[in-house]
Amino acid sequence: MNKKYHIVTYGCQMNVHDSERIAGMLTELGYSSCDSMEEADIVVFNTCCIRENAENHAYGNIGMLKKLKANKRDMIIAVGGCMPQQIGKADILHKKFPYVDIIFGTHNLNHLKEYIRLKESGKKSVIEIYDSEGEIVEGESPLRTSYPNAWINITYGCNNFCSYCIVPYVRGRERSRRSENVIAEARSLISEGYRELTLLGQNVNSYANGTDDIRFPQLLEKVAAIDGKFRLRFMTSHPKDFSEELARAIASNGKICHLVHLPVQSGSDRILKAMNRKYTAADYLKKIEILKKYVPDCAVTTDLIVGFPGETDEDFRATLDLVKEVGFSSAFTFVYSKREGTVAAKMENQVPEEVSKERIMELVALVNSQTREQSAKYVGHTCEILCEDYDTKRGLFLGRDEYGRMGYFNSDKNVIGQFVNIKVNEANGVSLMGEIV
Ligand code: SAH
Ligand code: SF4
Numbered sequence: 356m357n358k359k360y361h362i363v364t365y366g367c368q369m370n371v372h373d374s375e376r377i378a379g380m381l382t383e384l385g386y387s388s389c390d391s392m393e394e395a396d397i398v399v400f401n402t403c404c405i406r407e408n409a410e411n412h413a414y415g416n417i418g419m420l421k422k423l424k425a426n427k428r429d430m431i432i433a434v435g436g437c438m439p440q441q442i443g444k445a446d447i448l449h450k451k452f453p454y455v456d457i458i459f460g461t462h463n464l465n466h467l468k469e470y471i472r473l474k475e476s477g478k479k480s481v482i483e484i485y486d487s488e489g490e491i492v493e494g495e496s497p498l499r500t501s502y503p504n505a506w507i508n509i510t511y512g513c514n515n516f517c518s519y520c521i522v523p524y525v526r527g528r529e530r531s532r533r534s535e536n537v538i539a540e541a542r543s544l545i546s547e548g549y550r551e552l553t554l555l556g557q558n559v560n561s562y563a564n565g566t567d568d569i570r571f572p573q574l575l576e577k578v579a580a581i582d583g584k585f586r587l588r589f590m591t592s593h594p595k596d597f598s599e600e601l602a603r604a605i606a607s608n609g610k611i612c613h614l615v616h617l618p619v620q621s622g623s624d625r626i627l628k629a630m631n632r633k634y635t636a637a638d639y640l641k642k643i644e645i646l647k648k649y650v651p652d653c654a655v656t657t658d659l660i661v662g663f664p665g666e667t668d669e670d671f672r673a674t675l676d677l678v679k680e681v682g683f684s685s686a687f688t689f690v691y692s693k694r695e696g697t698v699a700a701k702m703e704n705q706v707p708e709e710v711s712k713e714r715i716m717e718l719v720a721l722v723n724s725q726t727r728e729q730s731a732k733y734v735g736h737t738c739e740i741l742c743e744d745y746d747t748k749r750g751l752f753l754g755r756d757e758y759g760r761m762g763y764f765n766s767d768k769n770v771i772g773q774f775v776n777i778k779v780n781e782a783n784g785v786s787l788m789g790e791i792v
């Protein structure tokens with residue numbers, strides 16, 4: 356019998372790549388992928404808990420499976436990732452959704468195969484969460500789903516404990532893969548035909564900190580030195596650790612994309628301090644200046660939070676001012692979400708929802724206007740796009756340029772995975788419309 360799996364992923368790129376690892380394990384167990392939960396013999400929810408709405412999405416979707424499971428008793432439902440890794444959450448999930456068969460966390464994701472085997476051999480349910488991270492696992496065979504891009508983990512976990520953030524609690528302490536393993540993986544991906552590699556970590560700048568291994572700028576240079584035409588990206592950089600050396604490394608090899616995702620979170624020094632970010636707005640601007648000194652055309656994207664506890668109108672204005680000053684090419688904007696167990700959750704002066712809503716609307720309007728302005732500059736110019744997909748609704752191919760700008764275009768033949776030059780005829784908001792030249 357041909358058994359089928361369906362994976363539902365929430366959250367960040369690291370989770371997207373974790374789902375590729377899960378897909379690899381399911382393939383080894385003889386399952387093949389399918390598009391819907393109805394068809395699936397196993398459904399895996401790879402969850403996120405960064406904000407309350409990420410959890411609510413998962414609750415909603417797991418809840419919807421109750422009926423399906425009642426009619427299809429052999430179907431296996433597994434819930435894993437960051438949500439069950441929170442203290443006490445696995446029990447809550449088990450009580451709320453007794454029909455879920457397997458619950459696992461981030462630290463034991465690599466054991467999912469065993470859990471599925473146990474379930475297949477008749478065990479009622481498998482609920483296992485590890486309290487702490489184990490050794491880094493090498494030699495897995497993820498089933499990659501984002502060709503021509505491939506994700507490569509370089510660090511796991513986070514030691515920064517920004518006061519609002521749950522990640523250090525659910526991903527454990529920061530640890531780095533050995534550079535020889537990262538480089539070997541990169542080399543083999545390039546020889547398999549991947550055209551873009553993205554090095555992943557919560558804070559890539561602190562790669563190999565406290566070990567005898569090479570630092571992040573050298574790692575970047577070594578990966579970029581692999582033969583072949585490809586693009587190299589990385590995320591995320593923490594401003595406190597962004598160095599001149601890294602700016603030089605970005606400039607040193609054309610394969611390294613001129614795009615840095617450098618989350619600033621706020622433009623107010625008071626709030627940055629309360630967030631435990633360890634830099635001021637002026638420090639941040641200085642880092643941008645250093646980056647631009649070596650890479651003048653570098654695009655910068657960011658993450659911003661509004662409504663952090665105690666954020667006054669003046670603090671929020673400082674964020675708007677910083678956004679105006681930097682001119683981000685795009686930004687992810689979030690309303691602060693209280694996460695149990697973090698330092699900020701105990702802070703007084705939580706900002707009322709209506710205030711946060713007004714602020715986020717104003718911020719989004721500003722960010723969008725900047726993005727539109729920057730996109731408009733492309734019109735009439737030619738840019739190189741790495742084609743990554745075909746949009747069936749629009750009947751157009753799409754891909755990004757090195758700065759991360761999305762471009763749509765027509766082509767008679769399938770060009771997914773190829774670099775194409777397009778002349779931009781139109782810019783609409785975040786994306787560009789063009790034709791192959
Ligand atoms: N390690 C990365 C990003 C981690 S999470 C970094 O340090 O930048 C991605 C983004 O989610 C963060 O940059 C932050 O803007 C946002 N975020 C994290 N916790 C949040 C919370 N409690 N409420 C709202 N946004 C949050
Ligand atoms: Fe969270 Fe801060 Fe770590 Fe990023 S650096 S994952 S925001 S604690």
Ligand code: F3S
Pocket residue numbers: 365366367368369370402403404405437521522525526
């Ligand atoms: Fe979410 Fe976990 Fe990533 S909390 S943002 S999936 S590290």
